[in-house]
Amino acid sequence: xxxxxxxxxxxxxxxxxxxxxxxxxxxxxxxxxxxxxxxxxxxxxxxxxxxxxxxxxxxxxxxxxxxxxxxxxxxxxxxxxxxxxxxxxxxxxxxxxxxxxxxxxxxxxxxxxxxxxxxxxxxxxxxxxxxxxxxxxxxxxxxxxxxxxxxxxxxxxxxxxxxxxxxxxxxxxxxxxxxxxxxxxxxxxxxxxxxxxxxxxxxxxxxxxxxxxxxxxxxxxxxxxxxxxxxxxxxxxxxxxxxxxxxxxxxxxxxxxxxxxxxxxxxxxxxxxxxxxxxxxxxxxxxxxxxxxxxxxxxxxxxxxxxxxxxxxxxxxxxxxxxxxxxxxxxxxxxxxxxxxxxxxxxxxxxxxxxxxxxxxxxxxxxxxxxxxxxxxxxxxxxxxxxxxxxxxxxxxxxxxxxxxxxxxxxxxxxxxxxxxx
Amino acid sequence: xxxxxxxxxxxxxxxxxxxxxxxxxxxxxxxxxxxxxxxxxxxxxxxxxxxxxxxxxxxxxxxxxxxxxxxxxxxxxxxxxxxxxxxxxxxxxxxxxxxxxxxxxxxxxxxxxxxxxxxxxxxxxxxxxxxxxxxxxxxxxxxxxxxxxxxxxxxxxxxxxxxxxxxxxxxxxxxxxxxxxxxxxxxxxxxxxxxxxxxxxxxxxxxxxxxxxxxxxxxxxxxxxxxxxxxxxxxxxxxxxxxxxxxxxxxxxxxxxxxxxxxxxxxxxxxxxxxxxxxxxxxxxxxxxxxxxxxxxxxxxxxxxxxxxxxxxxxxxxxxxxxxxxxxxxxxxxxxxxxxxxxxxxxxxxxxxxxxxxxxxxxxxxxxxxxxxxxxxxxxxxxxxxxxxxxxxxxxxxxxxxxxxxxxxxxxxxxxxx
Ligand SMILES: Cc1cc2nc3c(=O)[nH]c(=O)nc-3n(C[C@H](O)[C@H](O)[C@H](O)COP(=O)(O)OP(=O)(O)OC[C@H]3O[C@@H](n4cnc5c(N)ncnc54)[C@H](O)[C@@H]3O)c2cc1C
Ligand code: SF4
Ligand code: SF4
Numbered sequence: 001x002x003x004x005x006x007x008x009x010x011x012x013x014x015x016x017x018x019x020x021x022x023x024x025x026x027x028x029x030x031x032x033x034x035x036x037x038x039x040x041x042x043x044x045x046x047x048x049x050x051x052x053x054x055x056x057x058x059x060x061x062x063x064x065x066x067x068x069x070x071x072x073x074x075x076x077x078x079x080x081x082x083x084x085x086x087x088x089x090x091x092x093x094x095x096x097x098x099x100x101x102x103x104x105x106x107x108x109x110x111x112x113x114x115x116x117x118x119x120x121x122x123x124x125x126x127x128x129x130x131x132x133x134x135x136x137x138x139x140x141x142x143x144x145x146x147x148x149x150x151x152x153x154x155x156x157x158x159x160x161x162x163x164x165x166x167x168x169x170x171x172x173x174x175x176x177x178x179x180x181x182x183x184x185x186x187x188x189x190x191x192x193x194x195x196x197x198x199x200x201x202x203x204x205x206x207x208x209x210x211x212x213x214x215x216x217x218x219x220x221x222x223x224x225x226x227x228x229x230x231x232x233x234x235x236x237x238x239x240x241x242x243x244x245x246x247x248x249x250x251x252x253x254x255x256x257x258x259x260x261x262x263x264x265x266x267x268x269x270x271x272x273x274x275x276x277x278x279x280x281x282x283x284x285x286x287x288x289x290x291x292x293x294x295x296x297x298x299x300x301x302x303x304x305x306x307x308x309x310x311x312x313x314x315x316x317x318x319x320x321x322x323x324x325x326x327x328x329x330x331x332x333x334x335x336x337x338x339x340x341x342x343x344x345x346x347x348x349x350x351x352x353x354x355x356x357x358x359x360x361x362x363x364x365x366x367x368x369x370x371x372x373x374x375x376x377x378x379x380x381x382x383x384x385x386x387x388x389x390x391x392x393x394x395x396x397x398x399x400x401x402x403x404x405x406x407x408x409x410x411x412x413x414x415x416x417x418x419x420x421x422x
Numbered sequence: 423x424x425x426x427x428x429x430x431x432x433x434x435x436x437x438x439x440x441x442x443x444x445x446x447x448x449x450x451x452x453x454x455x456x457x458x459x460x461x462x463x464x465x466x467x468x469x470x471x472x473x474x475x476x477x478x479x480x481x482x483x484x485x486x487x488x489x490x491x492x493x494x495x496x497x498x499x500x501x502x503x504x505x506x507x508x509x510x511x512x513x514x515x516x517x518x519x520x521x522x523x524x525x526x527x528x529x530x531x532x533x534x535x536x537x538x539x540x541x542x543x544x545x546x547x548x549x550x551x552x553x554x555x556x557x558x559x560x561x562x563x564x565x566x567x568x569x570x571x572x573x574x575x576x577x578x579x580x581x582x583x584x585x586x587x588x589x590x591x592x593x594x595x596x597x598x599x600x601x602x603x604x605x606x607x608x609x610x611x612x613x614x615x616x617x618x619x620x621x622x623x624x625x626x627x628x629x630x631x632x633x634x635x636x637x638x639x640x641x642x643x644x645x646x647x648x649x650x651x652x653x654x655x656x657x658x659x660x661x662x663x664x665x666x667x668x669x670x671x672x673x674x675x676x677x678x679x680x681x682x683x684x685x686x687x688x689x690x691x692x693x694x695x696x697x698x699x700x701x702x703x704x705x706x707x708x709x710x711x712x713x714x715x716x717x718x719x720x721x722x723x724x725x726x727x728x729x730x731x732x733x734x735x736x737x738x739x740x741x742x743x744x745x746x747x748x749x750x751x752x753x754x755x756x757x758x759x760x761x762x763x764x765x766x767x768x769x770x771x772x773x774x775x776x777x778x779x780x781x782x783x784x785x786x787x788x789x790x791x792x793x794x795x796x797x798x799x800x801x802x803x804x805x806x807x808x809x810x811x812x813x814x815x816x817x818x819x820x821x822x823x824x825x826x827x828x829x830x831x832x833x834x835x836x837x838x839x840x
Contacts, residue, residue, distance in 0.1 A: 030462055033611040033674040042605060080699030083457030083741065269721035287721045302425060330719040331697035336425065348690050
């Protein structure tokens with residue numbers, strides 16, 4: 001019989017060898033039947049073909065020929081539904097790197113989309129001007145023509161003030177700031193820093209309300225996922241190393257690292273190790289200490305340590321669980337957490353992917369696919385006739401808001417509201 | 423604070439059904455599945471007893487009449503443990519779980535054509551499949567598409583004819599009309615979404631309408647829509663002026679997917695918690711009770727705690743039982759004892775599709791009448807329940823009892839816990 005002693009010794013098994021997991025494939029095609037992209041376009045033959053099947057022909061010393069691979073959005077649905085533990089999405093990400101390596105060039109457009117931080121850094125100081133100009137149709141048509149960024153793809157608005165700027169100059173000096181032995185590290189990622197500082201502020205308010213001192217390391221950078229999914233592994237690794245070096249100090253001290261962006265926390269948890277092959281002790285420690293913010297708060301609730309002084313919110317609100325969140329394989333903590341608020345009805349939308357998949361839906365040739373993938377989700381959100389809907393991941397929020405006109409919020413904003421913190 | 427009353431491990435039919443029943447009874451249920459299970463591979467029909475004696479080639483028609491002799495031949499089978507009443511209650515309860523009107527053919531099996539035109543005896547079928555019943559002599563035209571590989575209308579119709587059932591059968595293979603005409607190759611799910619488009623159906627009808635006048639009913643591959651399936655069928659029948667039915671394809675199966683989505687919908691609507699993609703890697707038993715299980719998230723093991731635990735991880739095919747080349751056989755989550763022969767030579771018979779099954783397929787967890795796993799005769803944990811094909815002596819290939827076992831054992835646990 002298994003005992004608790006044995007439990008500690010069990011190691012995470014499935015990840016050990018992404019490529020070798022191709023051998024576990026029984027060709028049942030379950031993944032293909034669930035792949036949101038393969039079901040809406042002929043450009044992509046589906047995960048079984050480009051994943052485990054093509055893997056057998058990927059001689060390390062030969063060029064990669066399967067261009068259709070580029071149409072994989074990286075949503076990870078295939079890896080989730082495969083009953084045999086084949087890591088299809090991860091295999092695809094690695095193969096894409098090889099594909100671009102053999103091509104020896106990556107389009108400028110992809111390089112720019114891969115640098116969300118640079119974009120944010122350039123945009124923020126000019127937020128009012130940048131926000132207006134990026135709404136101008138003629139300019140967007142021009143950008144599409146020159147760079148291949150689709151004219152209708154959702155563009156978030158830049159914040160005037162960066163989140164980090166606010167934290168350093170305002171919050172750190174505020175007498176209300178919580179100082180405590182209970183500390184937690186906040187990994188804010190680009191979206192909070194440059195576009196949605198209000199989500200970072202809500203997260204800090206909720207964590208502080210629960211008695212945590214929140215540390216925001218100064219030397220954190222973009223997680224690197226946009227580069228990774230645009231096959232720029234070297235650049236992504238540089239960012240990964242910077243983050244690991246920054247965060248490992250806190251991890252060593254036993255602090256947990258939380259984030260509000262589900263794809264960025266997934267990078268810290270998994271992609272660095274399993275796609276970028278940076279599986280050293282520091283990377284592992286950072287990975288093990290990283291939490292999605294709702295995951296962290298739900299564990300507090302489970303331990304009886306979460307404050308439950310919620311004011312009722314009498315509303316029925318649709319919620320979409322983004323693919324990048326489901327890929328954490330931890331369940332859907334946001335729903336369980338939000339349902340602790342009295343009066344709330346969370347309507348869980350049944351859809352696998354909104355289509356945007358990070359930077360995928362921004363690309364001219366993929367925008368229509370991305371909108372087709374998200375169609376059922378958009379219809380369901382519209383049918384609820386709610387003014388507001390909830391989703392954990394930023395690019396998904398932007399895509400859904402853009403497609404449906406519904407105001408999108410992060411679960412932590414709802415919690416902050418219920419706590420009376422906003 | 424324990425967030426759940428029951429944790430169900432495994433998202434095949436047994437796990438999903440148990441989870442739906444319990445959640446509907448007001449429990450807080452967490453369903454964990456490592457991938458989606460055999461449901462999306464199977465026909466979407468509920469087999470209860472298809473052959474008895476199991477080696478017989480004659481399909482069972484009135485299955486309740488044959489049940490007692492099946493139980494007598496298989497005293498350790500889950501049916502024998504739980505009895506006929508429970509089977510009937512389980513079928514009835516299942517019919518109320520989703521909006522799909524699963525139909526029963528009185529006390530007889532439906533005899534529906536399989537993907538190769540063989541007879542598939544099954545107890546409950548969705549209306550679209552039941553209309554292909556081979557016990558009815560109405561003539562049929564089987565329609566297929568060149569681009570849908572592995573579905574051969576001519577083979578199906580010839581095999582049906584060869585069985586002298588008195589059914590006039592013909593086949594018709596087409597190229598996909600617009601808007602699918604550019605495709606060289608199409609998967610069942612992709613074709614199902616095409617069928618949901620009104621213009622595709624219109625084009626199709628314009629091609630086949632004149633050619634189907636001599637037939638009483640028209641059989642299509644089982645791809646007649648996914649979420650809008652009912653509408654698709656009604657519309658085709660209206661346009662063609664005759665009943666339309668579905669014939670199973672090779673996996674993955676669209677009717678299986680519909681059933682999966684319908685059960686998932688029921689569970690989620692009732693506020694059940696679900697985590698698909700995650701493996702349960704260990705369970706802890708202390709003093710005759712399960713105290714927790716551990717799931718493998720992307721970066722660490724996470725404990726999940728509940729009052730009760732239902733193990734629905736399937737047999738060897740589902741991953742619930744592991745074997746190796748040394749002849750070892752084990753249950754990986756709780757390390758439950760599996761009665762087995764360690765000589766691999768004895769695991770198989772020379773015939774792959776043997777009607778008496780492969781001996782290894784009968785390996786499983788031995789339970790008492792509460793479906794608690796036992797060692798000798800004592801329960802190992804009295805808050806742990808085993809359902810579905812993980813049970814010992816529940817080889818679904820023997821007599822075709824697959825989903826019948828899944829539903830009956832799920833209902834039993836729901837009755838005990840709910
Ligand atoms: C190809 C095929 C077609 C079939 N067609 C039919 C049919 O048409 N009609 C019929 O009546 N019967 C059919 N059967 C038989 C039927 O599928 C089985 O009897 C039935 O599926 C058993 O259901 P189950 O829920 O017990 O197991 P499964 O469907 O095998 O499900 C097991 C589940 O447990 C999960 N799991 C396993 N280990 C773990 C773990 N450690 N942690 C978390 N999850 C885990 C699996 O991923 C899966 O979700 C078919 C079987 C096959 C293989
Ligand atoms: S990768 Fe998994 S789901 Fe896809 S065909 Fe292979 S075994 Fe099936
Ligand atoms: S990651 Fe998503 S788009 Fe890519 S193959 Fe898998 S399911 Fe399809």
